Amino acid sequence: MTPRVDLQKFLARAGPVVVVVLAIFTLWYIAAVLLNAPAQRDAYARAKVVDYSTGQLIADTTSQRRPVLPAPHQVVEEIYKTTVLKKVTSKRSLIHHSWVTLSSTMLGFLLGTALGTLLAVAIVHNRTLDKSMMPWVIASQTIPILAIAPLIIVVLNAIGIQGLLPKAFISMYLSFFPVTVGMVKGLRSPEIIHLDLMRTYSASPWDVFWKLRWPSSVPYLFTSMKVAIAISLVGAIVSELPTGAVAGLGARLLAGSYYGQTIQIWSALVMAALLAAILVTLVGVANKAVLRRMGMAST
Amino acid sequence: MTLTLRSVLAVAALVGALGGFIVPIEIGGADTDRVMIWPHGALLVFAGLAVLTAMAAISDRLRGPLLLAALFLVAHFGAYALISSLGDEAGKRGPGFWSLVVAAWALAWLVADRVAAIESRDRLKQRLLAIAIPALFGMWILILWEIIVRGFDIPAVLLPPPSAIGARIATSVPTLWADFQQTILKAVLIGYILGCGAGLVVAILIDRSSFLQRGLLPIGNLVSALPIVGVAPIMVMWFGFDWPSKAAVVIIMTFFPMLVNTMAGLASASAMQRDLMKTYAASYWQTLFKLRLPEALPFIFNALKINSTLALIGAIVAEFFGTPIVGMGFRISTEVGRMNIDMVWAEIAMAAVAGSLFYGAIALTERVFTFWHPSIRGS
Incomplete structure (x- = not known):
């Protein structure tokens, strides 16, 4: 070539x-x-x-x-002013706000991926859970969960949990779903012939899981994680709204809308879009690297 | 006897029920320190029955539908007895009470486990089973929620019991209906129809230009991953506080998933099928309406399903940025501020029901229109 x-x-x-x-x-x-x-x-x-x-x-x-x-160049100018020219520690620095949002996104994403994977493992290994829980996992997403965001924030605040955790909790709730659905599919993706082979080896369920089911579910895991991290960011931004505009990209949106600062809203929006694009790309890169090491990379 | 989940559950039920006899049901009451099970008639009956059924399950004396019926009846009588014993203003619940809760829960799980194991060739039976098991699961979530919240005296500000939420729904139907009209009937439905319609039409319009397709598809995919809810404050500024601004947010949120999915769907007809249409001398529009659009239907319905959730989220979140004094998002954010948590849960319950019905309606329509698709035929 x-x-x-x-x-x-x-x-x-x-x-x-x-x-x-x-x-x-x-x-x-x-x-x-x-x-x-x-x-x-x-x-x-x-x-x-x-x-x-x-x-x-x-x-x-x-x-x-x-x-x-605002015209595009105004937004770019505002982003330049609030990222490069402001100190990172400043309350007006967009980097500071992005970091606040990013940290709760990442925590929620990790928790959600862990929860989603655990649920998928339980569902795949237990017929009762499969039949009784799977419909509710799907139904849980027809509920507009973001609507509950203020409730969760306020209630957790009342029992003394504040800061990162409530926001991460909302991100977790949003991101566990794609992971569960994808992983259930992935853990069931080994063909029957492979499962039979494991049986002829008289492999324990533990071995079947670690040596067959888990490796073959990895591509599904990454596909779900791409969706999960994007939706986790949405959760983090929305969960910043009811905290009364303290910090984070969602808080910038809310403050901007209170004071009619359209340029500020747009710059926060563009920043959020950039963040989403970067995060999804990172998961994609990790996906390629892991699959290559596992010898599953598609050329 | 091998250690299966069933035997573990049966033993748990037995131990839980026996525990109810041994340790106190209430501790730190008004007059006495500890109350055993004896004054609680219903609980006593339940504990006795639970011991019997658990023994029957373990010893294999009772089998098949008879055991299933016994387990079902005892578990739910237990739930009734436990919840109604919460009514009298007694002292704190003791370990005996929670031991009985564990027994009832283990029995219910046994029921679910046995029902899930039933194999049936009958279509109707399969359908019923597919509904019964999740229904049982959902009901026990509510039962345990009620028992735990009231048993541990969790303040209603944190988490109200389902019964309080139900009572709240019953007393505030007019408010809920007004919010439903404002948010669902106006913002969500109008935005959803316009957004999905626009996505569909644009996808068909750019279908003939492969240049535009190659340009728009990556961008559409990117935009689908972006936090579009963020445009809500801008839309509120442009279109005012009433429902048009919410509908605008819903339009933007639903447009891109529809566009991307329809484009993928229109490309899904195989070369062989297209060649066949060509041999019939079918025009572009004939091919579109008779082959490619029907072939794209599964993709379009997929987008409709994704969008049904997105539309609700978009409308409710947009209301956080400013509304007239009606609407589900408005009600949620103000009632949270006034610590009327049961009203918030009533709104959430309504949103959940509306969301599920919306989704269900689309899924049913999909079955009607794509009856030929393997994923529908197979089930």
């Missing part, structure tokens, strides 16, 4: 994505100008500026302090 073919392939895959992303940014700018123009015209009328050019109008609409829709 020559590098040139690689480059062509890459361009063929990335080209359409780049074009669509550019189109989105263009639409964003047009929308920003259109949505902010009425307020800007009002401002001109108040300042008695009569003869303004279209160019000036566009320039002004994309540099308002509290626009209806």
Whole structure:
């Protein structure tokens, strides 16, 4: 494979994505100008500026302090200001807030993955649990659990548990589900012929689990973990809302919406999106590395 | 006798029931320090019956449906006796009480274990079993919740017992109905229909351009993983406090899963099937409506299911950012503030029922429309 073919392939895959992303940014700018123009015209009328050019109008609409829709460069500028220029320890540093959200996301994700895996193991090994619990595991997700977030926060606060744990608990509740469902599938994925082979070896259930079921469920585990970590982040952000906007990306969203700071909202939103993309990518990279070491990597 | 889960459970039931005779039911009461089981008629009867049935299960004297019926009746009589003994304002529950709880619970688990082991070829029986076992499980969650919360005197501010939540639901039907209308009927339903509809239509529109598809699919996948709930404050700013802003959040949340799934579904018809349509000289639209859309239905229904949960979450969370004084999210956040936890649980129960019904309705529609799909035919 020559590098040139690689480059062509890459361009063929990335080209359409780049074009669509550019189109989105263009639409964003047009929308920003259109949505902010009425307020800007009002401002001109108040300042008695009569003869303004279209160019000036566009320039002004994309540099308002509290626009209806901030232009992309304003958001980037705000993120730059609050990440690079602010000290990490500052209350206004977006890195500080991202860290708060990230820590509860990670704790909730780890707890949720552990719980989900344990449940899946129990379900696969016990018929009664399979029949009685699996429908409830599915039903548990038709409940809009994020609605309970304020309740869990306040109740746990009342018995003296505060800070990271209640938020992680909500992330855990959201993230255990994909892991349970995926792992039940994964632990059942060995073919009957393999299970029979283990039986001819007179393998104990313990050995069947560690040497056959667990290894063959690893790809399923990673697929579920990708979903789990994304939803864990959503849980962490939403669970920051009822704590009264103390810290975290959710708190930034809430504070921004209280004070009409649209640029702040958008920068928190973009930061959350970046965080989600990074986390999902990390799980994907770990997935590839582990599968390669296990000799299961698909080329 | 080998050590199986069944024998362990039967022994646990026996030991638990015997324990009820030996150790006190109440400790630290008003007049006396400890009360044994003897004044509690119902509990006494239950403990006696539990010893008998557990012995019958262990010794294998009673088998089949007769044992199952005995276990079922005794376990639930036990639940009734235990819960009604909580009613009289007595002292703290002693170890004997909890020992009896363990006995009742072990008996109920034995019932579930035996029912789960029943093999049946009859379709109707299978269907009934598939409902009965989870129903039993759910009921015992409620029973244990009630017993533990009231037995340990957990303050209602932390966790109200199910009976209190039920009473609350019964007394505040008008409020719940108003919230239901505001959140579910307006925000969720309208947003869900518009969002899913838009996703479907856009997927079909860009179907002819492979360039747009290759560009949009990775982005759609990425956006599906993003915390879109975060746009809620922006939507509240743009569309005001009433339901349109919530519907807007729901539209954005449901759009991308639908788009991505429909695109994958439209691509799922095999080359062989398409070739067949070509030999029929079918036009693009004929192929779309007669082959590719039906073939995409399982994917579309998958998105509809995912979206049913997302829509509820989106609408309720958006209400945290500002609402008129009605709506489920509004009620939850204000009643939490006023420490009316039973009202919060009533809302949660309603959301759970609404969510499950919504999901169930979609699953049923799916069975009707994709009856030909292996996953439906097989079951």
